Amino acid sequence: MGERVAVIGSGYVGSVVAACLAHVGHDVVGVESNPEKLATLRSGAAPFHEPGLDNLITSGLAHRKLRFTDDFCDAMDSSDVVFVCVGTPPGPDGDADTTAIRGVTVAIAQNLRHYHVIITKSTVPIGTGFWLGSLIEDILGPAGRDRFGVVSNPEFLREGSAVQDFLHPDRVVLGSDDPKAQEIAATVYRPILEQRIPGDIGKRDVVPLLQTKLTTAEMVKYASNAFLATKISFANEIARLCDFVGADITEVTAGMGLDTRIGGRFLDAGLGWGGSCFGKDLSALITTANEYGYRPRILEGAVSVNESQRKYVVDQLLGHLKTLRGAKVCILGLAFKPHTDDLRDSPALDVAARLIGKGAFVAAYDPMVTAVPDVPDIRLMPDAIRAATGADAIVLATDWPQFLTVRLTELRRSMRGDLFFDSRNNFDPILVEQAGFRYVGIGRGGATTPPRVIAHREQPRNADQGVGVR
Ligand SMILES: NC(=O)c1ccc[n+]([C@@H]2O[C@H](COP(=O)([O-])OP(=O)(O)OC[C@H]3O[C@@H](n4cnc5c(N)ncnc54)[C@H](O)[C@@H]3O)[C@@H](O)[C@H]2O)c1
Structure with a gap:
């Protein structure tokens, strides 16, 4: 019963x-x-x-x-x-x-x-x-x-x-x-x-x-979401450093995640988190802290890195396309993450709105999204190829698994430009380049500035670091 x-x-x-x-x-x-x-x-x-x-x-x-x-x-x-x-x-x-x-x-x-x-x-x-x-x-x-x-x-x-x-x-x-x-x-x-x-x-x-206790359970929820959001923002911050030094964030986080104390989940660098929960819950926790006169700097940092990640993608596009006014951009994926049609605080929508605000024409395809009332200037297309037709650049914004099976050469042929911005680091850069694209990811060693050689002195090893990895 x-x-x-x-x-x-x-x-x-x-x-x-x-x-x-x-x-x-x-x-x-x-x-x-x-x-x-x-x-x-x-x-x-x-x-x-x-x-x-x-x-x-x-x-x-x-x-x-x-x-x-x-x-x-x-x-x-x-x-x-x-x-x-x-x-x-x-x-x-x-x-x-x-x-x-x-x-x-x-x-x-x-x-x-x-x-x-x-x-x-x-x-x-x-x-x-x-x-x-x-x-x-x-x-x-x-x-x-x-x-x-x-x-x-x-x-x-x-x-x-x-x-x-x-x-x-x-x-x-x-x-x-x-x-x-x-x-x-x-x-x-x-x-x-x-x-x-x-x-x-x-x-x-x-x-x-x-x-x-009642209060402890309420805190468990906020602390869990804040920690996961912070983990993603941490990976994104390291990805930005990877872009400077020419390292590949996907390999860096793979190397980190193998450490069982760290774990590999929620360590994917990219366009950052969105959806109805992380932003709202972090903001509520920060407000609670402020009520007690405390400034939660880690939580503030997680939010600010996440916001800057969306702007970073737009800045990177500007750097590669030289002008966004009149540029045609195809966005693949609009939902805040795969397997949902939820658009609440979607990073993809934010990027689309920023691009439109800078004069770009945005066409998009998402396997589940059928209407975008909040950004009406997005032209919603029925498939990836039609969304890419005539585009100067593609932005992979939501990592739906079906995008991995899109015929890349056909996609490339339908475009007028050749930029493939994989803002979810979902693709193998070599495969994308073989299809005739210029591949750009987030923190994948494709630094816009040449790698710098940093002179450094040999540091004495700290005994606390344990076994050295060279
Ligand atoms: N969406 C998630 O992934 C998720 C995960 C964990 C926790 N939460 C939390 O769960 C809560 C609900 O989130 P959600 O995403 O389901 O929201 P939602 O907006 O999808 O659902 C809320 C529903 O409640 C209905 N409703 C509002 N007032 C009502 C009333 N007086 N009587 C009957 N129905 C009423 C609304 O019409 C709506 O359908 C939020 O506090 C959210 O933070 C959400």
Whole structure:
């Protein structure tokens, strides 16, 4: 017998949470206030592209383990555990905007007719779980304190592999100052913690569970995203140095990543990070630090390197094309990363907008993106060849794997120029050059200035450096 679960907000996170919890045996009702999204979900499809999600929604609906509604009262009455998955977009002051969270909290309080565990899955400013409990108490009066418990359960899924990430997470974090709520939340996760996933083939290790305080769980989410974003910015900073000295960043990070203390993931240099989470979460964490009078220099540095990376790509194009006014640029990939159609804070879109602002004509192709309302001057084309036709330069901006199989000679023949700017370091430069292109990557030894010979004195080796690599 599964738990009775309501999921409030059926966007990227909420629809995955609802469909996956139904898949592992719970009785789930997803609440969605947007009528178009609700209609799509009720028809058995996700309102966005996410591998594997349509199947889970269809089967959840068919087996009556999952349903979607806009009736909050009905969802509260038919659940004992409620996951809050509404958006927390960046607010004007840099902190996350919690307007939707407040609205949902008030609605929960007004519809709390029996005991509920309220689980915040949205990424919320630190202290929000505590505030949420106080707000409900304020509405219900002190006697209402026994009718709910609050748990923070940060979500770490990645768009593009969200279903797999949710069903097979690296860890589950549950933060609560209320042992009863903490225990019920762990029960909901039991099938995932024990990896009892229907239809799953092969044995997997149990998933680690971190049970901690409310505030600590909220911080785990921000710290994790900040660390990953910083790791990418670090690789990008080293890539810029590689461009100066003529080293190849892909080999440098390969060499670094082989060190198990460092690890190779999230160490890819390129156009930098984007999407709905990293920028927003870093900004919120910086704002929190500032509230306490602390200046988080590493976090600020990660943001500033990321911003400068987008400008760097445009500057590099200017250097190679000599003028951007009238230049025709083909951008391959618009989504902020492969396997999604999400354009939120997409580096590719930022580069396109900067190029258009400098007078370039931009045509683009993305396997999943069908409209770009925020940058209407981009001409969206149905395939890579048509996007490249007549172009002076190609910018590979999102590393969709299918771009690796594009016929490079045909691409080159359709263009009037010969520049191939691989801003994701996704291609083998030799193959690109064999197709007749000038290849430019990020930090791949293709320095625009000649390599400098730096005179240096032999330094005495520091004993702490251990075994020397020459
Ligand atoms: N997208 C990600 O990859 C990701 C990963 C981890 C955490 N998060 C966090 O999860 C949260 C949700 O992110 P998202 O990307 O799913 O946002 P989203 O905008 O895609 O989804 C939010 C949904 O909530 C709905 N909604 C808003 N108010 C509602 C209400 N009162 N009742 C019912 N539905 C309501 C909206 O219509 C929307 O569909 C954010 O805090 C985000 O930071 C996102």
